[in-house]
Amino acid sequence: MDILSILKSINNVLWGYILIILLCGTGIFYTIKLRFVQVRKFKEGSKRVFGGINLKGSKAGEDGMSSFQALTTAIAAQVGTGNLAGAATAIASGGPGAIFWMWISAFLGMATIFAEAILAQKFKKKVNGEVTGGPAYYIKNGLGSSGLAAFFSISIIVALGFMGNMVQSNSIGTAFQTSMNIPTIITGIIVAALAGFIFIGGVGRIASVTEKIVPIMAVFYIVGSLIIVIMNYASILPAFKMIFVGAFSPKAVLGGAIGVTVKQAVRYGVARGLFSNEAGMGSTPHAHAVAKVKHPVEQGTVAIVSVFIDTFVILSLTALVILTTGALDTKTTGIQLTQEAFSRGFGNFGHTFIAICLFFFAFSTIIGWYFFGEANVKYLFGRKALGIYRVLVLAFIVLGSMLKVDLVWELADTFNGLMVIPNLIALIFLSSTVSDTLKDYEEKSE
Numbered sequence: 001m002d003i004l005s006i007l008k009s010i011n012n013v014l015w016g017y018i019l020i021i022l023l024c025g026t027g028i029f030y031t032i033k034l035r036f037v038q039v040r041k042f043k044e045g046s047k048r049v050f051g052g053i054n055l056k057g058s059k060a061g062e063d064g065m066s067s068f069q070a071l072t073t074a075i076a077a078q079v080g081t082g083n084l085a086g087a088a089t090a091i092a093s094g095g096p097g098a099i100f101w102m103w104i105s106a107f108l109g110m111a112t113i114f115a116e117a118i119l120a121q122k123f124k125k126k127v128n129g130e131v132t133g134g135p136a137y138y139i140k141n142g143l144g145s146s147g148l149a150a151f152f153s154i155s156i157i158v159a160l161g162f163m164g165n166m167v168q169s170n171s172i173g174t175a176f177q178t179s180m181n182i183p184t185i186i187t188g189i190i191v192a193a194l195a196g197f198i199f200i201g202g203v204g205r206i207a208s209v210t211e212k213i214v215p216i217m218a219v220f221y222i223v224g225s226l227i228i229v230i231m232n233y234a235s236i237l238p239a240f241k242m243i244f245v246g247a248f249s250p251k252a253v254l255g256g257a258i259g260v261t262v263k264q265a266v267r268y269g270v271a272r273g274l275f276s277n278e279a280g281m282g283s284t285p286h287a288h289a290v291a292k293v294k295h296p297v298e299q300g301t302v303a304i305v306s307v308f309i310d311t312f313v314i315l316s317l318t319a320l321v322i323l324t325t326g327a328l329d330t331k332t333t334g335i336q337l338t339q340e341a342f343s344r345g346f347g348n349f350g351h352t353f354i355a356i357c358l359f360f361f362a363f364s365t366i367i368g369w370y371f372f373g374e375a376n377v378k379y380l381f382g383r384k385a386l387g388i389y390r391v392l393v394l395a396f397i398v399l400g401s402m403l404k405v406d407l408v409w410e411l412a413d414t415f416n417g418l419m420v421i422p423n424l425i426a427l428i429f430l431s432s433t434v435s436d437t438l439k440d441y442e443e444k445s446e
Contacts, residue, residue: 007410014417015271016263022424023270023280027108029428030115033435038110038304045301069207070291071302072214074284077160077368078310079218080361081171081335082276084354087318088337089409091328094268095260096239097246099319101269102276106311109279110304115427115434117303120285121296122433128383130203133289134372135282136379139426142433152282152422153376159415160283161373161393163408166400168362168369170408171335173401175358178339179351188401192394195366199374199390203290206371210364217360218314224353225317228345232324239323271413274420277310281416282423286372297441321345366397 031038049071065073090098116135123141124133135156140149169191173184198205229236245252247269250260278284284303291299318338322328327341335358343350370393377389400408427434 004407004410007407007414011271011410011413011417012267015413016267019274019417019420020266020270023112023274023420024105024108026280026424026427027105027112030111030431030434031108033431034111034114034438036111037114037300037438038107041114041297041301042110042304042308045303045305048298048302049305065203065207065287065290065292066211067291067293067299067302069211070287070299071306072210073207073287073368073371074303074306075214075218075309076210076364077283077287077372078276078278078306078365079214079314080168080276080365081358082272083310083315083318083361084338084358085171085335086272086276087315088322088341089334090268090272091319091322092333092337093260094265095246095250096242096319096323096328097244097248097250097260097262097265098269098272099243099316100247101266102273102311102315105270105273106277106279106307109273109277109311110307112427113277113279113284113303113307114300115431116280116282116285116423117288117300118296118434118437119426119430120289121291121293121299122437124289127378131290132286132375132378134286134375134379135423135426136376137289138285138430139422142430143426148422148425150380152419153380155415155419155422156282157373157376157380157389159412159419160369161377161389162396163411163415164369165366165393166396166403167408167412168366169397169400170403172359172362175335175339175351175355178336179355184401185398188398191363191366191401192397194363195370195397196390196394198367199370199393203371206367209367213360213364217357217364218309221314221357221361222317224342224346224357225321228342229317229320229324231345235324235326236320239320242323243319273311273315275412275416276315277307279307280424280427281420283369283372283419286375287368289375295441295444296437300438 119138120133123138124131125137136149136153139152140146169188172191173187176182176187177184198209247265248262250265274281288299288303293299322337322341325341325344327337327344332340339351339354342354346353377385
């Protein structure tokens with residue numbers, strides 16, 4: 001039995017049952033406990049997000065980032081290969097119905113990520129003069145469990161800093177090899193060199209890069225996707241029909257020969273949805289923790305919008321482009337399927353368009369995930385270990401660009417699953433802190 005088969009078996013159990021129940025259960029729990037906070041606070045969150053756009057940049061330093069910089073760092077991490085390759089993988093493996101389950105998990109995840117952002121703000125610390133925070137801090141100081149906090153920190157360093165960034169560089173390498181015939185090792189080295197320059201600049205440079213790159217790359221991709229969807233306007237309603245019917249009856253959409261079941265649609269939808277928007281995973285709280293806000297709930301409302309942009313806007317557009325262009329052929333998967341869909345819309349430029357988008361999406365994610373891992377390296381080992389961490393991350397970026405895509409995705413799924421569990425335990429046991437904080441904010445706002 002090879003390593004790929006072993007990982008697939010682990011992930012089938014982890015993602016087929018355990019994490020779907022835990023993630024969706026936590027989302028349902030918070031949705032009810034906070035009285036549909038993702039709906040009630042969505043307007044306020046939108047005002048904070050779009051009122052805070054600042055392409056000129058604002059100074060981030062030891063006292064943290066602006067709320068908008070924290071949001072763009074979170075979105076930088078959220079909007080990556082999960083929105084391009086991940087959406088395609090979900091549709092190819094779980095049928096069009098997987099997108100419906102992505103939406104459900106994202107809606108519930110908006111309540112979960114609200115709670116994560118509040119806890120990150122409540123339990124953030126100043127360490128060696130720098131503001132830092134994240135699940136390790138609310139697990140240790142809120143739950144009182146140093147062991148669980150350490151387990152989370154190790155898991156996220158491996159899951160995102162190492163394995164996750166391999167996924168990102170793998171997709172960039174594949175895209176540029178397909179569109180421009182550039183060897184993957186060359187792409188991997190270039191990406192690592194650019195990333196290393198940003199890593200060395202610390203939190204200030206990370207915030208400065210993400211607040212500029214994220215709005216531009218999002219608008220570029222959204223406009224390009226909308227052009228193709230509008231060009232294929234006659235297929236828009238049939239595409240939505242495939243998503244809704246396929247969620248409950250995949251064979252009615254794909255035919256019996258494909259063999260996709262409802263369970264597979266749910267499994268791939270929720271798994272890829274999590275990998276894309278990261279709600280409940282425990283990653284984005286590191287960015288929300290360092291936001292400079294007057295009240296924790298303010299950043300919670302911003303976090304809600306980050307999931308909406310990631311899944312309901314960007315990921316949904318990828319799915320619609322694939323479905324309206326008729327690119328789904330049951331053979332192609334991953335980034336190649338997304339490129340095929342865009343090439344049907346834009347001709348030869350389609351491959352180049354996706355290669356450019358993927359570079360910025362995945363590169364910004366590498367920056368975000370490095371930052372999340374860095375916070376946990378500092379938590380576990382102090383600043384002295386950052387040099388070793390940086391070198392290892394850059395090595396994994398180069399290595400990831402050359403590995404087989406199936407193995408990279410399965411490794412990422414396994415380690416993502418491990419880091420989710422301690423974070424969800426903390427979210428459940430600290431739920432009264434979240435609801436009390438929200439109540440305090442609403443009373444002061446009246």
